[in-house]
Amino acid sequence: MGPEQSHLVPLLKGSKPNVSCFSVFPHVWCHDFVIPVLILFCSCHKLQESLLSSASGYSNYRGILNWCVVMLILSNARLFLENLIKYGILVDPIQVISLFLKDPYSWPALCLIIFSNVFIMAALYTERRLSVGTFGERLGTFLHLINLSTILCLPVATVLFVSSMTPVGAVFALAVYTILFLKLYSYKDVNRWCRDIRQARAASWGLREASTQVSYPGNLTHRDMYYFIFAPTLCYELNFPRSPRIRKRFLLRRLFEMVFLMQLLVGLIQQWMVPTIQNSMKPFQDMDFSRMIERLLKLAVPNHLIWLIFFYWFFHSSMNFVAELMQFGDREFYRDWWNSETVTYFWANWNIPVHKWCLRHFYKPMLKRGVSKRVAQAAVFLVSAFFHEYLVSVPLKMFRLWAFMGMMVQVPLAWFVGQFLRGNYGNAAVWISLIIGQPIAVLMYVHDYYVLHVQGPSAG
Ligand SMILES: CC(C)(COP(=O)(O)OP(=O)(O)OC[C@H]1O[C@@H](n2cnc3c(N)ncnc32)[C@H](O)[C@@H]1OP(=O)(O)O)[C@@H](O)C(=O)NCCC(=O)NCCS
Numbered sequence: 376m377g378p379e380q381s382h383l384v385p386l387l388k389g390s391k392p393n394v395s396c397f398s399v400f401p402h403v404w405c406h407d408f409v410i411p412v413l414i415l416f417c418s419c420h421k422l423q424e425s426l427l428s429s430a431s432g433y434s435n436y437r438g439i440l441n442w443c444v445v446m447l448i449l450s451n452a453r454l455f456l457e458n459l460i461k462y463g464i465l466v467d468p469i470q471v472i473s474l475f476l477k478d479p480y481s482w483p484a485l486c487l488i489i490f491s492n493v494f495i496m497a498a499l500y501t502e503r504r505l506s507v508g509t510f511g512e513r514l515g516t517f518l519h520l521i522n523l524s525t526i527l528c529l530p531v532a533t534v535l536f537v538s539s540m541t542p543v544g545a546v547f548a549l550a551v552y553t554i555l556f557l558k559l560y561s562y563k564d565v566n567r568w569c570r571d572i573r574q575a576r577a578a579s580w581g582l583r584e585a586s587t588q589v590s591y592p593g594n595l596t597h598r599d600m601y602y603f604i605f606a607p608t609l610c611y612e613l614n615f616p617r618s619p620r621i622r623k624r625f626l627l628r629r630l631f632e633m634v635f636l637m638q639l640l641v642g643l644i645q646q647w648m649v650p651t652i653q654n655s656m657k658p659f660q661d662m663d664f665s666r667m668i669e670r671l672l673k674l675a676v677p678n679h680l681i682w683l684i685f686f687y688w689f690f691h692s693s694m695n696f697v698a699e700l701m702q703f704g705d706r707e708f709y710r711d712w713w714n715s716e717t718v719t720y721f722w723a724n725w726n727i728p729v730h731k732w733c734l735r736h737f738y739k740p741m742l743k744r745g746v747s748k749r750v751a752q753a754a755v756f757l758v759s760a761f762f763h764e765y766l767v768s769v770p771l772k773m774f775r776l777w778a779f780m781g782m783m784v785q786v787p788l789a790w791f792v793g794q795f796l797r798g799n800y801g802n803a804a805v806w807i808s809l810i811i812g813q814p815i816a817v818l819m820y821v822h823d824y825y826v827l828h829v830q831g832p833s834a835g
Pocket residue numbers: 719720722723726729730731733734738739742743748751752755756759
């Protein structure tokens with residue numbers, strides 16, 4: 376600091392200078408103008424944290440997010456080019472048809488789906504009989520259980536014994552039957568609750584509300600049943616919330632997304648996923664661990680991208696399309712699972728129709744019977760694990776329990792993340808489990824399928 380500047384120190388500290396400022400700036404306007412300006416220019420520091428330290432409270436990372444997107448696009452563009460140079464164009468729409476049909480004169484998956492109407496009618500007629508008292512509660516429950524068990528067993532038998540059923544056709548048919556199982560289970564429960572309420576009302580002097588809403592047993596019609604079967608929900612209600620009109624632009628936008636994203640999904644699977652999986656077989660057979668991990672990480676990228684696109688295609692585009700067409704008002708098909716800081720938050724928010732079903736027809740009834748929360752949660756994951764395994768093992772005709780274990784491992788994982796990781800660390804753990812967990816299961820099944828169906832017969 377020079378001699379002139381040292382006169383200013385007391386000024387800046389707020390005390391009176393021992394040297395008059397006139398000796399430095401001998402003008403009349405010194406007090407009125409120069410000193411405030413000097414203070415303004417010289418006090419350039421204040422007590423503050425750096426932006427990137429958490430104590431600063433700074434949270435606007437929009438630019439960083441954009442940077443991530445740009446980096447993602449650039450690195451994927453490179454991968455895209457590398458893939459094209461290495462394999463050429465592998466996308467083949469005709470091949471997609473052959474995935475559904477082995478024999479053009481035999482359509483077992485479609486026949487199975489059409490046949491499912493028999494189970495829908497069985498549930499409706501059982502409920503009609505129960506409503507008028509022709510069937511007692513016990514007989515009704517027994518008939519419903521037979522109906523529901525057949526829904527689960529018939530597609531398994533068809534897949535195992537009909538040779539023209541392809542694995543993709545089988546997944547499709549089994550998914551439809553699983554949805555039907557969950558819907559008819561809900562239908563049975565809700566109608567029973569309605570009977571209980573009717574009995575309670577009859578006991579309290581037969582009080583009846585005058586209402587424009589459908590009331591039990593007025594709901595037991597074909598129209599009501601098929602509205603529920605096609606509606607994008609697994610939980611039955613007598614009066615669903617309805618949207619006032621069909622918005623044509625919204626409907627067309629969702630339709631465009633559905634068609635476009637479907638093409639994109641098929642293209643990405645054929646061009647990116649299939650060759651990566653094929654190249655992974657050798658390291659897995661040789662049990663070359665470092666190459667296995669390299670393959671796993673390589674597969675994780677297309678697998679995760681495809682899963683994200685599938686999420687948007689199914690839970691946003693398709694479900695909103697169907698809901699708009701049917702004027703179904705409740706559009707909460709997913710919540711903000713991407714912000715999950717715990718594994719339980721993820722499972723309770725990424726697939727709302729299944730979560731609502733689990734809560735309403737399985738979890739809460741168990742809690743009401745006095746089962747502890749932890750046991751009830753484990754039981755829900757057990758049922759979910761069964762259905763995941765069912766949807767994979769049966770079409771592949773291969774019982775390996777990888778999907779079952781993948782789902783069951785969520786219980787200790789949820790405990791670990793909830794106990795030891797918080798905030799962003801918890802969120803990162805959820806993302807890592809999604810990005811790495813799925814390709815492990817995919818590679819396990821493909822490897823076993825390859826050994827059993829491709830290598831096995833040729834070796835023989
Ligand atoms: C197991 C599962 C149902 C737990 O859900 P959760 O939201 O973490 O459960 P919570 O314990 O927080 O409670 C949920 C509800 O039960 C209620 N509840 C909690 N304890 C209760 C008790 N003792 N008695 C009655 N109700 C109770 C809560 O009030 C809450 O009600 P709300 O939804 O109306 O607010 C959920 O993790 C799940 O759905 N898992 C499986 C998901 C799955 O397999 N999906 C497959 C997708 S492919």
